[in-house]
Amino acid sequence: MQSTASFLNGPTPVEAAPRLALALGLDSDDLRVKRDDLIGLGGGGNKVRKLQVTMEEAVRSGAETVVTTGAPQSNHARLTAAAGARLGLRVVLVLQGREPESDRGNVLLDKLLGAEIVWSGDQPVEEAADQVERDAGRGRVHRIPFGGSSPSSAEAYVRAGNELLDQVPDVHHVVVAVGSGGTMAGLVTALGATRVLGVDSGAVPDARSVVHGLVRRMRPGGPGTAESLRIDTAQVGDGYEHLGGSTRSALSLAAETEGLVLDPTYSGRAMAGLVAAVKAGSIRPGERTVFLHTGGLPGLFGHDAF
Numbered sequence: 001m002q003s004t005a006s007f008l009n010g011p012t013p014v015e016a017a018p019r020l021a022l023a024l025g026l027d028s029d030d031l032r033v034k035r036d037d038l039i040g041l042g043g044g045g046n047k048v049r050k051l052q053v054t055m056e057e058a059v060r061s062g063a064e065t066v067v068t069t070g071a072p073q074s075n076h077a078r079l080t081a082a083a084g085a086r087l088g089l090r091v092v093l094v095l096q097g098r099e100p101e102s103d104r105g106n107v108l109l110d111k112l113l114g115a116e117i118v119w120s121g122d123q124p125v126e127e128a129a130d131q132v133e134r135d136a137g138r139g140r141v142h143r144i145p146f147g148g149s150s151p152s153s154a155e156a157y158v159r160a161g162n163e164l165l166d167q168v169p170d171v172h173h174v175v176v177a178v179g180s181g182g183t184m185a186g187l188v189t190a191l192g193a194t195r196v197l198g199v200d201s202g203a204v205p206d207a208r209s210v211v212h213g214l215v216r217r218m219r220p221g222g223p224g225t226a227e228s229l230r231i232d233t234a235q236v237g238d239g240y241e242h243l244g245g246s247t248r249s250a251l252s253l254a255a256e257t258e259g260l261v262l263d264p265t266y267s268g269r270a271m272a273g274l275v276a277a278v279k280a281g282s283i284r285p286g287e288r289t290v291f292l293h294t295g296g297l298p299g300l301f302g303h304d305a306f
């Protein structure tokens with residue numbers, strides 16, 4: 001059995017983004033970008049921090065196979081495949097819907113990384129994954145939850161929040177995409193509810209209750225109500241898999257001002273949320289703001305609208 005290698009290579013960089021700050025309507029020194037997209041494993045992204053925890057749990061359980069679920073262009077699925085390759089574990093990815101005609105974006109990488117893919121067809125993915133688990137035999141499979149979010153894996157983002165505080169002690173706002181909720185839940189636990197603006201991607205029906213549920217399970221007696229969480233649901237637009245106009249403009253803005261490439265599902269939506277927050281006056285000039293770049297670049301090459 002392999003021991004768990006470290007998937008992280010030290011604190012991720014924090015970069016100034018003065019041209020983007022000015023274009024948003026902030027002062028030029030207000031904005032920082034924390035580059036979790038530059039984490040090394042498998043193309044990088046926020047999911048690696050959480051997988052450091054969930055894959056350690058898999059190794060400790062003695063499992064030979066790891067099973068997880070996701071949307072067809074799931075970054076979590078791709079990075080589970082990468083982490084499994086690093087550890088010599090078999091990875092089965094149960095992805096929503098039917099097999100696409102061509103392998104693009106994350107699906108191409110899933111296969112390159114040696115994962116087996118099961119398409120759920122008309123069945124809900126979690127049910128299809130239950131079947132995969134039964135077929136593999138009890139005790140030999142470790143199941144990683146949808147999006148890799150659990151109270152224990154969200155602790156990785158408590159550590160990331162503390163890392164950020166060391167790097168940017170005067171941080172006033174952190175803007176982050178919300179999918180399965182663990183990233184925001186960890187940041188809220190480290191930084192408090194008022195400093196974290198989560199931008200909903202539409203991956204779950206009720207992001208507020210999912211994030212709040214995780215926060216409560218992490219710190220049962222902790223402060224904070226579901227209402228105190230700052231969550232922008234307006235960027236979901238026509239739904240998780242649809243690229244809205246505000247996200248498209250935000251992608252162009254970051255790329256053209258700073259050479260910063262975002263993805264159409266998560267980090268692009270988070271940037272659209274930052275644009276909207278500055279317009280609405282909930283993030284103001286003079287307030288130190290950190291945009292967390294959570295990765296997802298392969299999704300750009302798997303998206304029909306590009």
Ligand SMILES: Cc1ncc(COP(=O)(O)O)c(C=O)c1O
Nearest residue numbers: 075179180181182183266294296
């Ligand atoms: C690139 C990217 N950013 C952000 C997120 C959201 O993270 P979380 O699932 O922890 O909310 C995800 C995953 O859903 C992602 O793939």
